[in-house]
Amino acid sequence: MNFVANIGLEVHVQLKTRTKIFCGCPTTFGAPPNTRVCPVCLGYPGAMPAMNSEAIRLTVFSGLMLGCKINPYSKMDRKNYYYPDMPKNYQISQYDQPLCLGGGIEIKLADGSKKMIGLTRIHIEEDVGKNMHFAASSGIDFNRAGTPLMEIVTEPDIASADEALAFLEALKEILAYGGVSDVNLEEGNLRCDVNSSVRPVGQDKLGTKTELKNMNTFKGVYRALSYEITRQISELEKGGRIRQETRRWDDLAGVTLAMRSKEEAHDYRYFPEPDLLPIVLTPAQIDDWARALPELPENRRARMMRDYGIPEYDANVLAVDQAVANYFEATAKLSKSAKSASNWIMTTVLAKLTEQHLAIGELKITPAQLASLVNLVEVKIINISTAKEVFEIMFAQGGEPEEIVKAKGLAQVSDTGAIEKFVDEAIAANAKTVADYKGGKEAALKALIGQVMKLSKGKANPGLVNDLLKRKLS
Amino acid sequence: MTSAENKPSGRIDVRYVAHLARMHLADDEIARLQPQLEQIVGYVRQLNELNVEGIEPTAHAIPVQNVFRADEVRECLDHDAAMKNAPLAREGQFIVPKIIE
Amino acid sequence: MANLNQLTVAEAAEKLAKRACSSEDIVRAVLSSIEKTDKQVGAYLTVDAESALAQARAADTARTKGENKPLLGVPIGMKDLLNVKRQPCTCASKILNGYVAPYDATVVAKLRAAGAVLLGRLNMDEFAMGGSTENSAYQPTRNPWDLSRVPGGSSGGSAAAVAADEALATLGSDTGGSIRQPAGFCGCVGLKPTYGRVSRYGLTAFASSLDQIGPLTKTVRDSALLLGAISGRDEMDSTSLDVPVPDYVAQLGGDLKGLRLGLPREYFIEGLDAEVEQSVRVAVAKCRELGAEIVEISLPHSKYAVAVYYIIATAEASANLARFDGVRYGLRVDGEDPLDQYGKTRAAGFGQEVKRRIILGTYVLSSGYHDAYYLRAQKVRTLIRRDFEAAFKQCDAILTPVAPTAAYKFGEKLADPLKMYLGDIFTIPVNLAGICGVSVPCGFTSEKLPVGLQVIGPALGENVILKIGHAYEQATPWHKEKPEISG
Known part of the structure; x- marks a missing residue:
C-alpha cells in the first residue's frame, strides 16, 4: 500500500x-x-x-x-x-x-x-x-x-x-x-x-x-x-x-x-x-502599515532576472538577503554588465564578507565604487586579476578604483606599439612553439600569449595580444 | 481521569476538577465540597430560564479598545529582589522538583 | 492632644496644614488606639509602627520645608491585598505567607505622592472571597458595634478599623460588594468607583473584570478626597480609564433639587430585613425632603445577578489564583514533580472558600461546560448592564439597601455558602455593570447595628452619588455616632 x-x-x-x-x-x-x-x-x-x-x-x-x-x-x-x-x-x-x-x-x-x-x-x-x-x-x-x-x-x-x-x-x-x-x-x-x-x-x-x-x-x-x-x-x-x-x-x-x-x-x-x-x-x-511592505523574495527574484538579465541561480543567491539584493541592484544599475556585477558580488564580495564575519552593511565599498571596478574590467583598462588586487585594497581601505589603479600603475597596456614589441620578442624567443602553432597546434597560441603577458608583467590587454599574435603568425 | 465532558450535567466530578486546578484535595474535603458545589451549580442553572440568543457576551465592563504601550524599556527588578521571595533557589534560578520530559 | 485618631481625613489635613498638630501626633494617636482596641476588633494583620512613625516624621519635616500636599502626613490603612513595597501582602492567605512585595501598587504610589503615611495592613476574607472576613486564614475581625458579629467582608478589616477609629481612612477592594457591604455593617462610608476609574495595578486580583479599589472613610467628604487622590489613567493597567479626574470635593454641597432618584422595585423583596427596609425607606423620604424626585424604576434581571457573578468571578479567579504554586514566592510544599508540588502547595495553602471558588470557576470553564455556564453568564451580564443603562435614562442615581440584613453573628452563614453569597444581592449588579456605588450610614437596627444606604450611579457618576451621599449625610446624625467597644 x-x-x-x-x-x-x-x-x-x-x-x-x-x-x-x-x-x-x-x-x-x-x-x-x-x-x-x-x-x-x-x-x-x-x-x-x-x-x-x-x-x-x-x-x-x-x-x-x-x-x-x-x-x-x-x-x-x-x-x-x-x-x-x-x-x-x-x-x-x-x-x-x-x-x-x-x-x-x-x-x-x-x-x-x-x-x-x-x-x-x-x-x-x-x-x-x-x-x-x-x-x-x-x-x-x-x-x-x-x-x-x-x-x-x-x-x-x-x-x-x-x-x-x-x-x-x-x-x-x-x-x-x-x-x-x-x-x-x-x-x-x-x-x-x-x-x-x-x-x-x-x-x-x-x-x-x-x-x-x-x-x-x-x-x-x-x-x-x-x-x-x-x-x-x-x-x-x-x-x-x-x-x-x-x-x-x-x-x-x-x-x-x-x-x-x-x-x-x-x-x-x-x-x-x-x-x-x-x-x-x-x-x-x-x-x-501596508505602505512599508517590502517586495517579497519570490517577486524580487523574478524581477531581478527580468530587469538585469541575470540567471535564476544568481537571483536565488542574491535575493536571499534583502541587503545583498539592494546592494546588487544599486551596483548593477551603474555597471556596464549586470552579470559581471552579479559575479563579483556572489563570489568575491560575499566570500570576503563571510571570511571576515562582516555584514554587507559594514562593507567599505559603495555600490558605485564596485560598479566602477566592474566597468574598468569591462572597458579593459585592467584585467580580472588586477581587478582582484584593486578589490582587496578597496575592501581593506575603501577608495575609488580609478585612483587606486592610477596610483599603483596597474592600468592595462593597450598601446599597440608597446604590445607589438613584446609580441615580437616572444615570437623570436620561442621558435619551437611558433612552429607548433603553424603546424596546426592551436594550444601553442595560448603558450605564446602567456609569454607576452609575462613580458608585459601582466599589464598587456590579452585581447590585443591575441589579435596581434594571430596576425603576425598568419 | 475522565473528561469533564463525559459527566452528566448537575453532577460535578470534584476530584477531576480539583485535579485540573492542581489542588490535591483529601477525601473528606471532596465529600464536604461535593454537595455545596452541586447546590451552587443548581442555583446558577436558573440562568437557563433566560433566552440569550443574539445577546453579545460582556467580557469587559468598559467599552474601550486598543490600549497599547510603546515599545520602551523600563527598569527590571534587580536580580536579588527577584529571587528574594523564592522558596527555593540555586544559581540564580527558581528551583522546582525535577521536570521529566 | 486627645482623640486625634477620631479625626476625619479632611479634619486631619486641615489641622496639619494649620500646624495645629503634627503627623507624628496623629500616627501616635492611631497606633495607641490600635494598641488599645485591636485586641478586641482584630482589624489589622500587621502594623509596622516604626515605619509609620518614620514616614510621619518625614512628612513633618517636609511640611516645615514648605511642602503642602493634600494628604501630607495623613495615615491610611491598606487592605492586605494591595502591594506596598517592602511590606508583606498575604491576602489573608497562608499561601502568601512570607511574601514581601517588591513593588508599590499604583494607588499606593499615588498616596505616597500625595504625602500619605502608609500604616498597617488590614484583615480580609482570603483573596477577598467572602462577605464576613471569617475566611481570613489568620484571625477573625469583630464588628466594633457588636463584637459577637462579623464586620462584613471582604474588606472587613478596612471597615472595622475606620469604625473603631483605629484608622482615619483605609483602602479596600470591591468585587461584588466587598467595600460597600462591610462599610454598611460597620457604619462607615464605602465607595466602589466605576470600573477603570482607579488603577488595579498592584491589587492582587480576585476577578479582574469586576475588581475595583476604593476608600472606606468616616465621611462622604473623605471618600471624595481619597477618590481624587487615587483615580486616573495608569499605563500599567490597560483597563484604567483615560478620563480627567474632577475635583470631587469641590462638587459636594447643596441640596438634591433637580435630581431624580430611582427605587428599583426588584430590590425591596422577600428576604430583606424589615428593620433594614424601614431605615432605607426613611432615608429615601429624607432625600425627597432634600429636594430629590423619587421615581420607581425596574432592573428586571436583578435576580440573576448572583448566579452570573458566581460564574464569572470564580472563572476569573480560577486563573488569577493559578500563579500561587510555590515556585516564585509564598508557601511551597515539596512534591515528587512540579505538578505534585503545585497540588500539595495549593491544597495546603488555600482555605475552604477559596478552594470552593477555584473548583467552581474551573468547572464552569471546563470543556463541555464553558458555553452552558460561562458564556451564558457573560450574556446575562449584558442584560444586567442594559437594565442599568435603561434605568439611568429615567433617573440620575439609584437608592437601594446595601445588604438584606445588618451584621450577623459569627458562624451564622459559614455552613451555607449559598446563603452567604445571596447577602451580596444588592451590591453585585453594580460590579457586573461596571458602574459606581457608595454605601452611606442610614440608621441603626433596634440592636444598634448600623444600616447602610447604597447610592448607585452611572459609569463615572461618582460626583453625583457623592453629592447625594453628602447631602444625605449632612442632614442626618448617623455618621457622628461612635461604637462603644468594651473589652
Whole structure:
C-alpha cells in the first residue's frame, strides 16, 4: 500500500521588539538567569499586562506579507495550564479571534513545480521561561518569559520532510525581509511544533496525528519528520495503529520517542483576558502599515532576472538577503554588465564578507565604487586579476578604483606599439612553439600569449595580444 | 481521569476538577465540597430560564479598545529582589522538583 | 492632644496644614488606639509602627520645608491585598505567607505622592472571597458595634478599623460588594468607583473584570478626597480609564433639587430585613425632603445577578489564583514533580472558600461546560448592564439597601455558602455593570447595628452619588455616632 503524509506546522516566531510583550523588560538574549524580569513577567500578585504596540504591528505586517486577512476585531485570551516555566500558570494568547486569518506561502518543489501551503491563522502570545536541569531538580530562568511570539499555524498541506523544509526556509526568508524577526535559530527565534499523520492513497480522512514539540532547527525538523513519517508508515504496514501522542526528537539517536511525562487531558479553559482590551484595526491603520511592505523574495527574484538579465541561480543567491539584493541592484544599475556585477558580488564580495564575519552593511565599498571596478574590467583598462588586487585594497581601505589603479600603475597596456614589441620578442624567443602553432597546434597560441603577458608583467590587454599574435603568425 | 465532558450535567466530578486546578484535595474535603458545589451549580442553572440568543457576551465592563504601550524599556527588578521571595533557589534560578520530559 | 485618631481625613489635613498638630501626633494617636482596641476588633494583620512613625516624621519635616500636599502626613490603612513595597501582602492567605512585595501598587504610589503615611495592613476574607472576613486564614475581625458579629467582608478589616477609629481612612477592594457591604455593617462610608476609574495595578486580583479599589472613610467628604487622590489613567493597567479626574470635593454641597432618584422595585423583596427596609425607606423620604424626585424604576434581571457573578468571578479567579504554586514566592510544599508540588502547595495553602471558588470557576470553564455556564453568564451580564443603562435614562442615581440584613453573628452563614453569597444581592449588579456605588450610614437596627444606604450611579457618576451621599449625610446624625467597644 502507498501512503501520503499530511504535515501541519505551528511555527513560533520571536518578534523583533525592544521589550517584552506585556512589560518593559528588554528581550536581551543570553543575560544571566532572572535578570530581565519584573513583577509582570514573573507573574507576581497584582501585576498586570500592558500590550506592546510593536508586537501588534509586526504581526499584522507579517500577515500582510503572507497574504492573510487581517481580522478587524481581535482579542486576547487566557489559556490555562500549569507548567513551571509559565509564571502565571496561564498563557496570554489568542483563541477564537486571532490577528490574522488564512494566507499562504508558495514553495518550490524538487521537480521545479510550485505548491501553495495554506495558513490557518497567525496569533500573538507570550513566550515561557527556560528550564534547566540539575541532578535532582530543575531550575527556571524567566528572562525569556513574556517575549513576544507570533504563532503561524499552517494547514496540513505539507506532504513531506522536503516540503516542510522548503516551507520553513521560505518563511524565514520572508520574515527576515519584513524585518519582523531576527529569525536567529541559534537564539531560539524560530521554533516549531510539527503535527504529522499518514493515510493510504485514496483515503480522504486524515490519519491519526502525532506531535513533535519545540523543534528549533530546520535540520532537526527535516530529520525528525523523515523518521516519523517512515515510522508511521511502517507501523501501519505492520498492521499497527498510530497513537495520538506528543513525541520528542532525540537528535543524537536520530529517533522520535513518546514523551515520558504523563499524557494530560488538555482542557485549556480559554476565556477572554479581562486585563487586556480588544484590538480593533481600521482599514486606514492597516493600509498605513501596508505602505512599508517590502517586495517579497519570490517577486524580487523574478524581477531581478527580468530587469538585469541575470540567471535564476544568481537571483536565488542574491535575493536571499534583502541587503545583498539592494546592494546588487544599486551596483548593477551603474555597471556596464549586470552579470559581471552579479559575479563579483556572489563570489568575491560575499566570500570576503563571510571570511571576515562582516555584514554587507559594514562593507567599505559603495555600490558605485564596485560598479566602477566592474566597468574598468569591462572597458579593459585592467584585467580580472588586477581587478582582484584593486578589490582587496578597496575592501581593506575603501577608495575609488580609478585612483587606486592610477596610483599603483596597474592600468592595462593597450598601446599597440608597446604590445607589438613584446609580441615580437616572444615570437623570436620561442621558435619551437611558433612552429607548433603553424603546424596546426592551436594550444601553442595560448603558450605564446602567456609569454607576452609575462613580458608585459601582466599589464598587456590579452585581447590585443591575441589579435596581434594571430596576425603576425598568419 | 475522565473528561469533564463525559459527566452528566448537575453532577460535578470534584476530584477531576480539583485535579485540573492542581489542588490535591483529601477525601473528606471532596465529600464536604461535593454537595455545596452541586447546590451552587443548581442555583446558577436558573440562568437557563433566560433566552440569550443574539445577546453579545460582556467580557469587559468598559467599552474601550486598543490600549497599547510603546515599545520602551523600563527598569527590571534587580536580580536579588527577584529571587528574594523564592522558596527555593540555586544559581540564580527558581528551583522546582525535577521536570521529566 | 486627645482623640486625634477620631479625626476625619479632611479634619486631619486641615489641622496639619494649620500646624495645629503634627503627623507624628496623629500616627501616635492611631497606633495607641490600635494598641488599645485591636485586641478586641482584630482589624489589622500587621502594623509596622516604626515605619509609620518614620514616614510621619518625614512628612513633618517636609511640611516645615514648605511642602503642602493634600494628604501630607495623613495615615491610611491598606487592605492586605494591595502591594506596598517592602511590606508583606498575604491576602489573608497562608499561601502568601512570607511574601514581601517588591513593588508599590499604583494607588499606593499615588498616596505616597500625595504625602500619605502608609500604616498597617488590614484583615480580609482570603483573596477577598467572602462577605464576613471569617475566611481570613489568620484571625477573625469583630464588628466594633457588636463584637459577637462579623464586620462584613471582604474588606472587613478596612471597615472595622475606620469604625473603631483605629484608622482615619483605609483602602479596600470591591468585587461584588466587598467595600460597600462591610462599610454598611460597620457604619462607615464605602465607595466602589466605576470600573477603570482607579488603577488595579498592584491589587492582587480576585476577578479582574469586576475588581475595583476604593476608600472606606468616616465621611462622604473623605471618600471624595481619597477618590481624587487615587483615580486616573495608569499605563500599567490597560483597563484604567483615560478620563480627567474632577475635583470631587469641590462638587459636594447643596441640596438634591433637580435630581431624580430611582427605587428599583426588584430590590425591596422577600428576604430583606424589615428593620433594614424601614431605615432605607426613611432615608429615601429624607432625600425627597432634600429636594430629590423619587421615581420607581425596574432592573428586571436583578435576580440573576448572583448566579452570573458566581460564574464569572470564580472563572476569573480560577486563573488569577493559578500563579500561587510555590515556585516564585509564598508557601511551597515539596512534591515528587512540579505538578505534585503545585497540588500539595495549593491544597495546603488555600482555605475552604477559596478552594470552593477555584473548583467552581474551573468547572464552569471546563470543556463541555464553558458555553452552558460561562458564556451564558457573560450574556446575562449584558442584560444586567442594559437594565442599568435603561434605568439611568429615567433617573440620575439609584437608592437601594446595601445588604438584606445588618451584621450577623459569627458562624451564622459559614455552613451555607449559598446563603452567604445571596447577602451580596444588592451590591453585585453594580460590579457586573461596571458602574459606581457608595454605601452611606442610614440608621441603626433596634440592636444598634448600623444600616447602610447604597447610592448607585452611572459609569463615572461618582460626583453625583457623592453629592447625594453628602447631602444625605449632612442632614442626618448617623455618621457622628461612635461604637462603644468594651473589652
